[in-house]
Amino acid sequence: MSRLVVFSNRVPLGDKPSGGLVVALNDTMISQGGLWVGTETLESAPTENGAQLKPHPGATFERLTMGLTRDEHAQYYLGYSNSVLWPLFHGRADLLDVSTGQFSTYKAVNRRLAELSAPHLRPSDTIWIQDYHLIPLAMELRALGVSNPIGFFLHIPFPVASNIRALSDNAELLDWFSAYDLVGLQTQRDVANFIGAFRSLGHGELLPDGRIRYNNRFVRVASFPIGIDAEAFRAAAEQSPEMPEITTTAQKVMVGVDRLDYSKGLPHRLKGFQAFLREHGAVSDRITFLQIAPPTREDVQAYKDIRRELEQLSGEVNGEFGDIGYMPVQYIHRSIQRERLAGLFRRADIALVTPLNDGMNLVAKEYVAAQDPEDPGVLILSRFAGAAEQLAEGAILINPYDAASISEAIATAVAMPLEARQARHAAMWDQLTRYDNDWWTGTFLRTLGKAALSRRTSESFFIAAGE
Ligand code: ADQ
DSSP: OOOEEEEOSSOOOSSSOOSHHHHHHHHHHHHHOOEEEEEEEOSSOTTOOOOSOEEOOSSSSEEEEEEEOHHHIIIIIIIIIIIIIHHHHTTOGGGOOOOTTHHHHHHHHHHHHHHHHGGGOOTTOEEEEESGGGTTHHHHHHHTTOOSOEEEEOOSOOOOHHHHTTSTTHHHHHHHHHTOSEEEESSHHHHHHHHHHHHHHHOOEEOTTSEEEETTEEEEEEEOOOOOOHHHHHHHHHHOOOOGGGOOSOSEEEEEEOOBOGGGOHHHHHHHHHHHHHHHTTTSOOEEEEEEOOBOOTTSHHHHHHHHHHHHHHHHHHHHHOBTTBOSEEEEOSOOOHHHHHHHHHHOSEEEEOOSSBSOOHHHHHHHHHSOTTSOOEEEEETTBTTHHHHTTTSEEEOTTOHHHHHHHHHHHHHOOHHHHHHHHHHHHHHHHHTOHHHHHHHHHHHHHHHHHHHHHHHHHHHHTTO
C-alpha cells in the first residue's frame, strides 16, 4: 500500500490536536500511519534558516518540521498567507496588506520545504498538500523531479476571478494549481469559481471529462466537503462534564464558537442578537448568548480591529439589555477543550453561526453532532458557510448582512416545536454520518489515484503528438 505523506503549515505536536484541518487529518494519520511534514517557527535561533527537517518522535506516524526564522514567519505566514491570500480568498480585497518581500519569501519558504523534503520521499508515496500556505509546493516538488501523485485541498473558499485580479502576480497562482493532479475544494460554488478563474484569467480549457487543460498540463478539480467524526463527537458530548460557564438565570442558551476572525461575521451576529432583543426581548424567554472567540493572528492589524469592535459591541448590548442577574452576552476570549466544547454544544438550545464567507465551518457540524436526537437544539447558519450546501434542509439559513434576518431566525428557533426540531436534526445527522471524516479522506485519495493515472496517460499522449 502506498504511504501517505501530508504537508500542512502546522503539524500536530501536542497530544490534543486543535483546528479543523489538523483534527480531520490526525485521525487518518493515526489509523493508517505515514509522514506529516510542516513548519515551525524557531524561537532560539531567530536569524538562522532551518538547514534540515527536524524529526518529532512519539506519534504513531512520522513527523518532520522545517524551522522558520522570525522574519520568514512575518513575511510568509503573517504576511503573504494571512494578509494577502486569506483576505483575498475570503472576498476581502479591501483588507489586502501587501508589502515588499512577502511574495518572494512565500515562494522561497515553499521552495526550501520542497528541497528539504524531497530526499524523504519514496517513489510509491501519495502526497497530499493542505491549504493556502503551501499552494506552490507541488510546482517546486515537480521541478525537483518528483512525479508522485500530488493532491491539494483548499480549506478556505476559492475566490471569484475578479478578486484574483487584485493579486499582482495572479498568473503564477494558476501555474501553482496546475502542477497538481487533483485540487479538492469544499463546495460546488468553489469549483465553479476555480473553473471560471482558469477560463477567464489563463485561457484554460474545460475538457468533457471535467479536467482543465492549461499549458498542456491537466488538473482535475472537484468538491470534497470536509466532514467530522460525528459519532465520536456525539459520544464526547454525552460524556462531557457540566458547563459552569453557562450557569445563568436565562431560560435559553445560544452559543457561538469561532476563532476571532473577520470572516466569521461576529459583529453582524451581535447586531442580529441586538435586533432580536429590541424586537422580541420583552415577549420572549430570556436568552443568554455565549460567544467563545479565542484570538488568532494578533500581530495582523485587521485582527486587532475586529477584537476592539467586538468588545465594544458586547458592552453596548449588555448596557442596553442587562439586568441584575442577567447578562445577555457572555463573551469569552479563550480556547476551551474539545470535550467541554462538545458538552457546551449539547447544552445550548441554539447555535448562531454567521460567517460572511467560510470554506466549510466545522463548528456548525459539531453543534449538530453534539445534540440529543430526542430533544435537539436549532442551528442558525449563514448561507455563506460551505456547510450550508449540505445542511440547508435542517438549519435555518440566514443572510448575516441583514440583522432582521438573524433576529427573525432567533425568534423562530426559540419557538420551534419539538417535532420540527427532531425532523430538522435527523436530516442534518444523515448528512453528517454519510459524509464524515472517513468519507472525506477516502474519497479524496481514491480520486487522486485515478487523476494521477489519467494525467500520465494524457501527458504522454501530448508529448508523443509533439504538442
Ligand atoms: P477554521 O476557520 O478554523 O477552519 P472551523 O471549520 O469552524 O473554522 O474549525 C474550527 C475548529 O476549531 C473546530 O473544530 C472548532 O471546534 C475548534 N474551535 C474553534 N473555536 C474554539 C475554541 N474557542 N475552543 C476550542 N476549539 C475551538 C478552516 C476553514 C473552515 C473549514 C476548516 C476545515 O476556515 O472553513 O471548515 O478549515 O476545513
